[in-house]
Amino acid sequence: MGKGGALSEGVVKNVLLSYAYVSVWIFLSFSVIVYNKYILDRKMYNWPFPISLTMIHMAFCSSLAYLLVRVFKVVEPVSMSREVYIKSVVPIGALYSLSLWFSNSAYIYLSVSFIQMLKALMPVAVYSLGVLFKKDSFKSDTMINMVSISLGVAIAAYGEAKFDVWGVFLQLCAVVFEATRLVLIQILLNAKGISLNPITSLYYVAPCCLVFLSVPWLLVEFPVLRDTSSFHFDFVIFGTNSLCAFALNLAVFLLVGKTSALTMNVAGVVKDWLLIAFSWSVIKDTVTPINLFGYGLAFLGVAYYNHSKLQALKAADAQKKAQEPNEEAGRLLEERAGDNTGRNNETDD
Numbered sequence: 001m002g003k004g005g006a007l008s009e010g011v012v013k014n015v016l017l018s019y020a021y022v023s024v025w026i027f028l029s030f031s032v033i034v035y036n037k038y039i040l041d042r043k044m045y046n047w048p049f050p051i052s053l054t055m056i057h058m059a060f061c062s063s064l065a066y067l068l069v070r071v072f073k074v075v076e077p078v079s080m081s082r083e084v085y086i087k088s089v090v091p092i093g094a095l096y097s098l099s100l101w102f103s104n105s106a107y108i109y110l111s112v113s114f115i116q117m118l119k120a121l122m123p124v125a126v127y128s129l130g131v132l133f134k135k136d137s138f139k140s141d142t143m144i145n146m147v148s149i150s151l152g153v154a155i156a157a158y159g160e161a162k163f164d165v166w167g168v169f170l171q172l173c174a175v176v177f178e179a180t181r182l183v184l185i186q187i188l189l190n191a192k193g194i195s196l197n198p199i200t201s202l203y204y205v206a207p208c209c210l211v212f213l214s215v216p217w218l219l220v221e222f223p224v225l226r227d228t229s230s231f232h233f234d235f236v237i238f239g240t241n242s243l244c245a246f247a248l249n250l251a252v253f254l255l256v257g258k259t260s261a262l263t264m265n266v267a268g269v270v271k272d273w274l275l276i277a278f279s280w281s282v283i284k285d286t287v288t289p290i291n292l293f294g295y296g297l298a299f300l301g302v303a304y305y306n307h308s309k310l311q312a313l314k315a316a317d318a319q320k321k322a323q324e325p326n327e328e329a330g331r332l333l334e335e336r337a338g339d340n341t342g343r344n345n346e347t348d349d
Contacts, residue, residue: 017258018258018259018263021251021254021255021258021259022255022259022263022267022270024251024254024255025248025251025252025254025255025264025267026267026270026271026274028244028247028248028251029248029251029268029271030271030274030275030278031244031248032241032244032245032248033112033275034112034275034278035240035241035244036053036104036107036241037107037112037283039053039237039238039241040053040104040105040107040108041107041108042108045237048108049221049224049225050101050104050105050107050108051101051213051216051217051220051221052217052221052225053104053238053241054097054100054101054104054209054213055210055213055214055217056238056241056242057100057241057242057245057246058097058100058206058207058209058210058213059210060239060242060243060245060246061202061206061242061245061246061249062202062203062206062207062210064202064246065199065200065202065203065206066203068199068203069199069200069203074199075197075199075200077200077203078194078195078196078200078204080194080204084192084194085204087188088188088189088192088194089188089189089204089205089208090208091184091188092181092184092185092188092189092205092208093204093205093206093207093208093209093211093212094208094212095177095178095180095181095184096177096178096181096205096208096209097208097209097212097213098173098174098177098212099174099177099178099181100174100209101174101213101216102170102171102173102174102177103170103171103174103178105170106167106168106170106171106174108167109164109166109167109170110162110164110167110168110171111160111162111279111283111285111286112275112276112278112279112283112285113275113276113279113280113285113287113291114156114157114160114162114285114291115171116272116275116276116279116295117153117156117157117272117276117291117294117295117298118153118156118157118168118171118172118175119171119175119272120149120152120153120272120295120298120299120301120302121149121150121153121172121175121298122175122178122179123146123149123301123302123305124146124149124150125175125176125178125179125180126179126182126183127142127146127305128146128179129179129180129183130183133183133187135183135186135187142305142308145301145304145305145308146301146305148297148298148300148301149297149298149301149302149305150298151297151298152294152295152296152297152298152299152300152301153294153295153298154294155290155293155294155297156290156291156292156293156294156295156298157294158290158294159288159289159290159291159293159294160288160291161286161288161291162285162286197253198249198250198252198253199249199250199253201249202246202249252264255267265306266306269299269302269303272299276292276295
């Protein structure tokens with residue numbers, strides 16, 4: 001009874017911790033999205049400078065990541081040559097900067113709810129690019145699933161009350177850049193045995209983003225900011241906003257490390273529905289029945305895609321475990337054959 005009770009307590013503790021990690025991640029992701037919308041939207045804080053906001057985030061995250069890696073040594077830096085850094089990390093940093101820039105820019109033109117609906121296209125972009133780069137094999141059933149997700153998003157876009165072509169273009173570009181970044185991480189880093197957690201990822205990638213973003217910033221936003229004499233840097237607003245962005249990366253590290261990437265995908269769906277409800281009830285964005293029907297269709301497609309990925313992972317693990325005894329038996333047979341050969345040689349001598 002005591003052992004059973006201890007086991008139950010351990011299981012309950014792990015479940016509660018998992019829920020805690022999920023809740024913290026949802027809260028921080030929710031906070032960053034709403035906070036960015038508040039800062040960038042012309043009807044709220046009215047500071048429509050997405051490149052500047054992204055650069056503030058990257059400067060803040062670079063500084064804290066440096067302290068955690070080099071000063072406090074919370075995590076160890078990854079062994080990486082200059083050539084690998086230039087050929088692998090720099091392209092990923094460039095794509096990440098573009099993804100963040102375009103994603104933040106979309107908040108100026110689109111509602112929070114509609115942006116979350118457009119983000120449902122991420123699996124479509126990742127799978128399509130994976131097939132293009134030969135990291136995924138083409139499967140007709142998966143492609144049909146991708147078409148159903150795209151159809152759902154198209155219906156949601158058709159029902160959008162405040163549809164803005166430029167805003168949709170920006171968000172779709174952000175999805176493509178982010179999907180390309182994720183595929184290139186597999187090709188340029190994971191294939192070489194290099195794995196970056198969110199802290200080391202910021203340590204290596206955030207400074208690249210800062211450099212890449214400085215070029216469009218100097219051309220597009222700096223002249224406007226320079227001529228806006230009334231602007232003053234609000235350390236409370238931008239400091240807490242940047243802290244939320246950095247804390248979100250730590251939450252991703254905890255969530256994926258303590259649970260799984262699939263758990264984060266499922267939690268992401270819950271977060272999207274919460275954001276849609278918040279956007280409708282608090283921000284007073286218009287959410288139409290056609291919006292919800294279209295996103296519901298896309299949601300079912302994404303849920304099926306995640307389920308298929310989980311089943312594929314389970315099948316791969318089962319196959320790996322089944323192969324291990326066979327490999328061990330083969331190794332023992334080889335050893336015995338070697339021993340017998342040795343004995344026969346001794347007899348011949």
